[in-house]
Amino acid sequence: MKLLRVKPSFFCLLSLLFFSAFVFSQQTEIVDFISVKAVVRPLLKEKKIIANASYTFKILKKCDSVYLDAKGIFLLKNIKNHKIAVILKNKKIWFVSNFKPNQTYTVSFEYETSPKKALYFLDHQIWTQGQGKYTSNWLPSIDDMNDKIEFDISYIIPSDKTIVANGKLVAVTDNGNVKKWSFNMEHPMSSYLVSFAVGDFSKKTIVSSSNIHMELYYPTSDSLLIEPTYRYSKRIFDFLENEIGVDYPWQNYKQVPLKDFLYAGMENTSATFFSDAFIVDSIGFVDRNYVNVNAHELAHQWFGNLVTETSSESHWLHEGFASYYALLAEKEVFGEDYYYWKLFQSAEQLQSLSEEGKGEALNNPKASSLTFYEKGAWALHILREKIGDSIFKKAIKNYIEKYQYKNVRIDDFIIEVEHAYGKELIEYKKDWILQSAFKSEQAYQSLIKSNFINEYFKISALRETPITLKMAEFGKALIFPDDFIGQEIVYQLINEPLSLTLPLYKKAFNSNNVFVRQAIALSMDKIPKELKSYYESLLYDNSYLTQESALGNLWVNFPENKSKYLDKMDGIIGFRDKNIRQFWLFLALITEDYQTVKKEYFLEELIEYTSSKYAYNIREKALEYIGYLNVWNRDSLVNLIDASQHHYWRFRDFSRNIFKGLLEDEKYREQFMLLKQELDTDSLKFLKMMLNEK
Ligand SMILES: [Zn+2]
Numbered sequence: 001m002k003l004l005r006v007k008p009s010f011f012c013l014l015s016l017l018f019f020s021a022f023v024f025s026q027q028t029e030i031v032d033f034i035s036v037k038a039v040v041r042p043l044l045k046e047k048k049i050i051a052n053a054s055y056t057f058k059i060l061k062k063c064d065s066v067y068l069d070a071k072g073i074f075l076l077k078n079i080k081n082h083k084i085a086v087i088l089k090n091k092k093i094w095f096v097s098n099f100k101p102n103q104t105y106t107v108s109f110e111y112e113t114s115p116k117k118a119l120y121f122l123d124h125q126i127w128t129q130g131q132g133k134y135t136s137n138w139l140p141s142i143d144d145m146n147d148k149i150e151f152d153i154s155y156i157i158p159s160d161k162t163i164v165a166n167g168k169l170v171a172v173t174d175n176g177n178v179k180k181w182s183f184n185m186e187h188p189m190s191s192y193l194v195s196f197a198v199g200d201f202s203k204k205t206i207v208s209s210s211n212i213h214m215e216l217y218y219p220t221s222d223s224l225l226i227e228p229t230y231r232y233s234k235r236i237f238d239f240l241e242n243e244i245g246v247d248y249p250w251q252n253y254k255q256v257p258l259k260d261f262l263y264a265g266m267e268n269t270s271a272t273f274f275s276d277a278f279i280v281d282s283i284g285f286v287d288r289n290y291v292n293v294n295a296h297e298l299a300h301q302w303f304g305n306l307v308t309e310t311s312s313e314s315h316w317l318h319e320g321f322a323s324y325y326a327l328l329a330e331k332e333v334f335g336e337d338y339y340y341w342k343l344f345q346s347a348e349q350l351q352s353l354s355e356e357g358k359g360e361a362l363n364n365p366k367a368s369s370l371t372f373y374e375k376g377a378w379a380l381h382i383l384r385e386k387i388g389d390s391i392f393k394k395a396i397k398n399y400i401e402k403y404q405y406k407n408v409r410i411d412d413f414i415i416e417v418e419h420a421y422g423k424e425l426i427e428y429k430k431d432w433i434l435q436s437a438f439k440s441e442q443a444y445q446s447l448i449k450s451n452f453i454n455e456y457f458k459i460s461a462l463r464e465t466p467i468t469l470k471m472a473e474f475g476k477a478l479i480f481p482d483d484f485i486g487q488e489i490v491y492q493l494i495n496e497p498l499s500l501t502l503p504l505y506k507k508a509f510n511s512n513n514v515f516v517r518q519a520i521a522l523s524m525d526k527i528p529k530e531l532k533s534y535y536e537s538l539l540y541d542n543s544y545l546t547q548e549s550a551l552g553n554l555w556v557n558f559p560e561n562k563s564k565y566l567d568k569m570d571g572i573i574g575f576r577d578k579n580i581r582q583f584w585l586f587l588a589l590i591t592e593d594y595q596t597v598k599k600e601y602f603l604e605e606l607i608e609y610t611s612s613k614y615a616y617n618i619r620e621k622a623l624e625y626i627g628y629l630n631v632w633n634r635d636s637l638v639n640l641i642d643a644s645q646h647h648y649w650r651f652r653d654f655s656r657n658i659f660k661g662l663l664e665d666e667k668y669r670e671q672f673m674l675l676k677q678e679l680d681t682d683s684l685k686f687l688k689m690m691l692n693e694k
Helices: 013-017 220-229 233-244 282-287 291-300 316-334 336-355 369-387 389-403 410-421 426-434 440-447 451-460 467-477 483-493 498-510 514-523 529-540 544-557 559-569 579-590 596-608 616-629 634-643 649-663 666-678 681-693
Strands: 031-043 048-059 063-069 074-080 085-089 092-099 104-113 119-121 126-128 150-158 162-165 168-175 178-184 196-199 201-207 213-219 253-258 271-275 307-309 406-408
Touching: 031 063, 048 063, 048 092, 074 085, 092 104, 150 162, 150 196, 162 178, 162 201, 162 213, 162 271, 196 253, 196 271, 201 220, 213 220, 213 233, 220 282, 233 291, 233 316, 233 389, 253 291, 271 291, 282 544, 291 316, 307 316, 307 389, 316 336, 316 369, 316 410, 336 369, 336 440, 336 451, 336 483, 369 389, 369 410, 369 426, 369 440, 389 406, 389 410, 406 410, 410 426, 451 467, 451 483, 467 483, 467 498, 483 498, 483 514, 498 514, 498 529, 514 529, 514 544, 529 544, 529 559, 544 559, 544 579, 559 579, 579 596, 579 616, 596 616, 596 634, 616 634, 616 649, 634 649, 634 666, 634 681, 649 666, 649 681, 666 681
Parallel strands: 031 150, 213 253, 253 271, 307 406
Antiparallel strands: 031 048, 048 104, 063 092, 074 104, 085 092, 119 126, 126 196, 150 178, 162 196, 168 178, 201 213
């Protein structure tokens, strides 16, 4: 498919074949791409992009060729610029000419491509993911983060769909079946941040205190869930803008939840995409809210998008900073104890990694996300303690203002801090940036500045103490328990004699603290008769985690009441993955004599949830329950074949494992053989591969 029609130019064929195609370690030394103007038309059914794009670049050093990355398979047409040859070679689009320094050139062409990566076509949505996947799979651009470009892109999409993309929407033109949405960016950014998402969305617009328009998108069918899903959005925005001390740098801010998104969130410039698993009602908010991801992606709009790393050696400047500022935003919303609790949790993980000898330095380009995110946040927490709030804030402000729209290294940041601090930070740098081990003692000294952590440590230190010696202390702490201390006490009651723990459990139940009660739901397998009615009250708690666990435990412990519990929980959906509904269907199916006539509908509903109409986290649970029940039929097997080719690798691997297990069984192997004539080409090819594999 690598067709190329170069219009006749003054080049002879020979010179085209021998252009240097020299890949500078940094092409940024010879050329600066200034702008991309493009019209992109994604075709949902054909899973294809048709586009025209115009590139303007300034030559910095005399050369005979510059390139754009083009990772996908591109078909180029109608090249406009007779003096520059355009050649597709080695996953790059080369512009070849006798380029002169300080001159600006423009080249335009049309192209078609069917991206296999970075742009995903779902049944009713199309969305992109640039970071880690490369935007140049669908839009020829620069994979290197060091060339920042102003992207002004228009998209042609079906009239009944909505689009979210970078920058400001400046025009929508209606052409009957399709509409053209034109977006404008005022400033340059790295290509990995170029993005768009098409779907059936509605939006609610709110305005920050600094007058930035924040567009909160949601699937049109979920209008009742906007408030809990986006709870605290304005407060987080105002807080971060004030805390960072530099105005939000882009024209507006949009957020959109996407089906089967690859990550929790992605900070595309002015257009954050996030997983629709974060769409919650008020009960779901308690256990799985978007607050942390909301703040994390917003912080990236400064740390990553405005000031960008030169390479992964400086990845801390993106992820460590976004994680730290998200933690500060959570402190603002949930309080200081929560902040210290999260620091303590990550310190425990980092310490155990470090003790295994697997600690990583923050400037290690191959470090794990635990290091970049959590150790990265710790490094900033410690830095701030060391130099004080006002110097820290001054340094951050200077750093951003100096390097905005540019690229940076860790040293550039440290120098700014040293400048504001008036002293060198040699020890700090050694301990927190260059050192692979986690500095546990420094972390501990910092943690015990929190009264709450001190109280928690007093209780957690009692784990080996006989129950008789700690009952009085537990009793006192459970009167108005703290979320985390209360949970710790409940976990210390497991396996202790009921004669001693009964009054403590009653106190814990009566505390009415949703997290303390959740700890009971998650830790108590055998429910004593004396606590039966207390335990039953967990079914009414405002937590879908608690409800699911309580339903399962009650069903097992009190078989005579199975129907009563099922009746009580009938119709409750739970989180976005329908955790309670699916568990309920499973239990209803295996409960003898329960709604016998409806059982076939229950199974039908469960099978329905395996279909690609539903998000992968719903399908995953459904496939799991059908696996337990071992009731595969034609529909669920077809859906399993589809799931085994999913774009999200975790779900794909999960489904393939089930698939492989079924192939061991002659009965299912035969059923798969029978499906052959029904499948589309891709699925058929995949099925044949799986059948031969075994
Ligand atoms: Zn991040």
